[in-house]
Amino acid sequence: MTVQLEDIKRNAIACKLADMKALQNLIIANEEILVDACPDREITNRLEKLLKDDRKNLGILDTVIVQYGIKSEPKQTTQKQIQELEKLMKDSDLTLFEKVEKHELLKHTQAMAGLLVHKAAQVVGADIAVAIAPLNAINFENRAHEEQLRGMMEVLSTLELTGKPSDSGLWSRVQDTIAAMSGIAGSILSRTDDEINIRDLIRLDHIKVNTLFAQIRATDEPLKLQEFFGQLYLDLTTNSEAEEQVLYPVMRPHFNDIQKLYDEQAEMRVELDQIKSMNTANTVDFKDAVQRLMSKVTIHMNEEERNLFRTIQDSLGDEQQKSLATEFKTAKSKIQDQRKAEASH
Numbered sequence: 001m002t003v004q005l006e007d008i009k010r011n012a013i014a015c016k017l018a019d020m021k022a023l024q025n026l027i028i029a030n031e032e033i034l035v036d037a038c039p040d041r042e043i044t045n046r047l048e049k050l051l052k053d054d055r056k057n058l059g060i061l062d063t064v065i066v067q068y069g070i071k072s073e074p075k076q077t078t079q080k081q082i083q084e085l086e087k088l089m090k091d092s093d094l095t096l097f098e099k100v101e102k103h104e105l106l107k108h109t110q111a112m113a114g115l116l117v118h119k120a121a122q123v124v125g126a127d128i129a130v131a132i133a134p135l136n137a138i139n140f141e142n143r144a145h146e147e148q149l150r151g152m153m154e155v156l157s158t159l160e161l162t163g164k165p166s167d168s169g170l171w172s173r174v175q176d177t178i179a180a181m182s183g184i185a186g187s188i189l190s191r192t193d194d195e196i197n198i199r200d201l202i203r204l205d206h207i208k209v210n211t212l213f214a215q216i217r218a219t220d221e222p223l224k225l226q227e228f229f230g231q232l233y234l235d236l237t238t239n240s241e242a243e244e245q246v247l248y249p250v251m252r253p254h255f256n257d258i259q260k261l262y263d264e265q266a267e268m269r270v271e272l273d274q275i276k277s278m279n280t281a282n283t284v285d286f287k288d289a290v291q292r293l294m295s296k297v298t299i300h301m302n303e304e305e306r307n308l309f310r311t312i313q314d315s316l317g318d319e320q321q322k323s324l325a326t327e328f329k330t331a332k333s334k335i336q337d338q339r340k341a342e343a344s345h
Contacts, residue, residue: 009124013117014072017065017132020113022074024058026082027110030103033089037096040159043152050145057138067131097156104149111142197321198247199309201328205239206301213294216287222280229280229290233272234339236297240265242331246324254315255308264300268293 031051038044065071074082085106089099114135121128212232216225244262252258275289312321 009120010070010128011072013120013124013128014065014068014070015075016113016117016120017061017068018072018074019078020110020117021058021061021065022078022082023106023110023113024054024061026085027103027106028054028058029086030089030099030106034096034099034103037099040155043155046148046152050148053141053145057141060134060138064132064134068128069131095156095160097153097160100149100153100156104146104153107142107146107149111139111146114139114142196325197318198324198328199312199321201325202239202243202247202304202309205235206305209235209239209297209301213290213297216290220283220287222283225280225283225286229275229286233276236272237269238332238335240269241335242328245331246327250324251308251311251315255311257303257307261300261303261308264296264303268297268300271296 028051031047031054035044035047035051038047085102088094088102094102117132118129118135118139121132209232212228212235215228216232219225219228244265248258248262271289271293275286275293278286278289280286316324
């Protein structure tokens with residue numbers, strides 16, 4: 001059989017990369033329009049940061065396409081979509097909020113296209129995965145940009161509906177905090193299982209808990225509060241049960257304040273159950289209760305990271321810390337399986 005230079009699967013990926021490049025040019029053009037049109041300095045600064053990222057990402061896309069080795073043209077449907085969006089972004093009848101809304105949808109389309117190419121590369125060939133590896137950085141930034149744009153939409157919608165600005169300072173702090181936490185978590189999750197120790201795993205739990213608290217602070221929507229607190233409840237109770245099964249008994253001979261940690265977690269579980277019974281529609285009372293819980297949880301987590309972690313490092317060897325990480329992960333998995341079984345009955 002002769003070698004076929006044309007491959008349907010590889011050509012399809014080339015076409016998707018061409019679509020992404022065309023959309024990236026549109027993203028840049030949109031952001032230039034939004035920067036010029038936005039009267040809010042804080043949002044403008046954030047749009048300029050997005051624009052800087054996207055100009056850089058266009059260069060990365062060019063490199064990826066060259067390394068991929070097959071050139072293509074964007075699909076006609078993509079070109080038609082671009083023309084329609086270009087017209088809408090220049091339409092003076094659309095409000096700034098509506099333009100940002102359409103831009104966020106475009107960002108989502110680009111993020112999903114990047115993910116699709118990444119998954120396709122894993123199936124089609126290792127060489128493709130190597131050639132398109134830089135897309136991972138673009139995909140990550142596009143998802144982060146989506147969150148930034150949603151925050152801008154919140155500020156702009158409030159301004160357009162009420163004539164008054166929302167608490168954009170709070171939104172900015174929350175988004176920056178979550179971004180920082182995601183970076184730390186990513187650096188841990190990129191390690192292999194045999195590199196992660198018990199301190200790493202507990203720190204990941206703390207990062208997620210802090211992220212959930214930040215999301216609760218940032219919203220007044222009852223359904224969102226219910227969603228975020230539901231996850232917070234599961235994460236905190238699972239973490240505390242696993243710690244008490246695996247870590248605390250091992251550390252009791254080494255850490256003088258271990259009983260204090262047990263007591264703090266028992267009190268935390270009582271408060272979690274009390275908040276769980278509250279109505280999230282009563283936003284002020286609900287968030288006040290969560291704020292009180294957060295203050296106690298923060299003190300507890302700081303105690304673990306500053307003092308317990310130091311004692312773990314001084315008292316346990318590397319292999320024992322890694323073994324505890326495996327036991328901790330197994331304990332959490334069993335707790336989650338048990339809850340899933342209970343929920344199904």
